[in-house]
Amino acid sequence: MAMHSRQPIESGCPDGFQYMHPTMVKNYGQWKYHEHPQPGVLKHVAYSGEEIWTVRAGTQRILDVFTLRKLCDIGDKFADGYVHFTIRSNIEYMVADGSKVAPLIKELTDNGFIVGGTKNSVAMISHTQGWLHCDIPGTDASGVVKSMMDELIDEFRTNTMPNRVHITTSCCQINCGGQGDIAINVQHTKPPKINHDLVANVCERPSVVARCPVAAIRPAMVNGKPSLEVDEKKCICCGACFPPCPPMQINDAENSKLAIWVGGNHSNARSKPTFQRLVASGVPNNPPRWPEATAIVKKILKVYKEDAKDWERINDWIERIGWPRFFELTNLPFTKFHIDNWRGARRSLNSSTHIRF
Amino acid sequence: MNKHETPMLDQLESGEWPSFISGFKRLRDEHPEKRINEVANSLLGQLEHSYETRKGYWKGGTVSVFGYGGGIIPRFSEVGHAFPESKEFHTLRVQPPAGNFYTTSMLRQLADSWEKYGSGLQTFHGQTGNIMFIGTTTENTQHFFDEINEYGWDLGGAGPCVRTAMSCIGAARCEMSCAHEHKIHRLLVNNFTDDVHRPALPYKFKFKVSGCPNDCQNAIERADMAVIGTWRDDIQIDEAEVAAFIAKKGRQYVIDNVITRCPTSCMTLSDDDKLSVDNRNCVRCMHCLNVMPKALHPGKDHGVTILIGGKRTLKIGDLMGTVVVPFKKLETDEDYESLVELAEETIDFFAENALEHERTGEMIERIGLVNFLEGIGIDVDPNMVAEPRQCSYVRMDTWDEEAAKWFERKAEAG
Structure with missing residues (x-):
């Protein structure tokens, strides 16, 4: 190959104003209020009196060029040619004229896109790459999300939840999917299986030792070769050693399970931000449709919908009713694994007589 | 072309939610270019294999573009003999515009370029916030980058570096906005383009900007430096x-x-x-x-609250950011400059003091917040704590000096 000598232009993050709807540029920082005329539609009104209408639609997130061009065609023909993507990979079309909203929704719906995801809906599940592209995945991401959104689609296109529900998935315990009202994450249950023939050539052993959160890994000579060994009694099966040392195989077709966590909330609204807490584990990693995980999510959503008050996020709701009632209402087992023993765990214990009967 | 059988993936074509598998099949069956048909077929084959065996088959490697050290997620197939057309399947991470706005004409231009060199699959956006152009060879990584770099697009971060930043839609559409999110976003991340493109930090460093405390960007829970709009006068x-x-x-x-x-x-x-x-x-x-x-x-006297140290689970568990600046006005050029200086101080301190693979939050946990604050030259403030110290086992023989500093600062503030 010829020597490549083009120097990159280090332009960094582009200016968004060049791609912004002119009504939004004009009224930048001058928005007065918004209304929510129907699921999937937001109407923002500026102090100038001008309006911008937003129509939000869910997609498959991994877009092929045909789908991307179809979304562009819809934007050209039925909207003003400007789009925005939300943090949960929904596409949003903005139009200045409210009369464009109904035909836009019809066109999106006719083409199989799902209008919704606003306010107190179950929002699009935020997810990771999984088997499609990650080097350390315990499961797929897009397939789990497709399966789950098929089941939750009516909650996406209506607004019948007490407050918004953000669901996330992660394909390993690093949790790239982030915090969610409900999170479905891979949970390994067995220590890594080590291919001792490869460790010396593939892994920088001190880095692997340093990566272990519980100091369970130490250098060792195995069969006359420098390798690593794991104290399996200490090992928490987190998989942190696998990315820097792939011969420490953590993914296991049978023993890598899914766990479900609830009550993560990134907003400061009402209560301070919270991290998600474990509620269920041992859920089979069962492609192509992962029905067991979806069933638990649906059960939690059903109880939340029936029992929470307006505006309560899942963490607010559980704080009001208490964890014992959560386990009672959802009929999920409470086990010794729910009692935290990680650093700082004492803060999570009940040191009072505050008990609901 | 022998189409791979995909009985498990086929089951992901039923149901109402748009199917990514149907999209892959369109690329395989309907795209005019044979290369793309074959790549899509091969990818479907490998993914089906993952579904059947419940395992992933990608490994990393070292791929970048001329002049940079990062920005590409290299993927080489471990089962490339069976699925050769997608055996190199790298992702380019491209920085989106602040606020994630696009015109349809720009999206078409990007699609045209990607179709020339890549698989025809892309995501807006990944969890860090990049546009992800998923699937190309080592050679075409360079060609695609050269083409889109000419019309305004640059790579994001991958590896131990300053990562692509994120900001909410903010003042462009939201009445809750108390900050110029996109200006803050670009000032911060574009001050560190060298650190984005050439990974040389202990570990990743992320900026996220939310225009109000609703924190739609998850900044407190996910960013090393979270900048969040707020106000200090009356609602x-x-x-x-x-x-x-x-x-x-x-x-x-x-x-x-x-x-x-x-x-x-x-x-x-x-x-x-x-x-x-x-x-x-x-x-x-x-x-x-x-x-x-x-x-x-919200009130009219806008500013930002800055928190440092949010991160995901690896290695010591999830951490939220901690307040280091309770309120900062962002009006004048000097205000914005001092914001960038704070980021520089923080990243310099992080680069010098964090252990390998340690995030800012973990570094602060290890050395204590006060050592970090002294390192970046910020005075203590009661807004930084949920409550003061509980345990009496602490050496406090410079109490009088520290108390005097507090009164001095109060006197200066008037």
């Missing part, structure tokens, strides 16, 4: 709209959903339906504004 109350809201929803609704839900009990609804706020005790939680967006608005 603006539109009395006519309050009356209209009560008329529509009822008095009880306002009491149950606004007044009694205020976390610091600072709201009152009087007998004549006048709403008032004890603004000194308002913690800017946003709840009442979220419920009554027409009647209540």
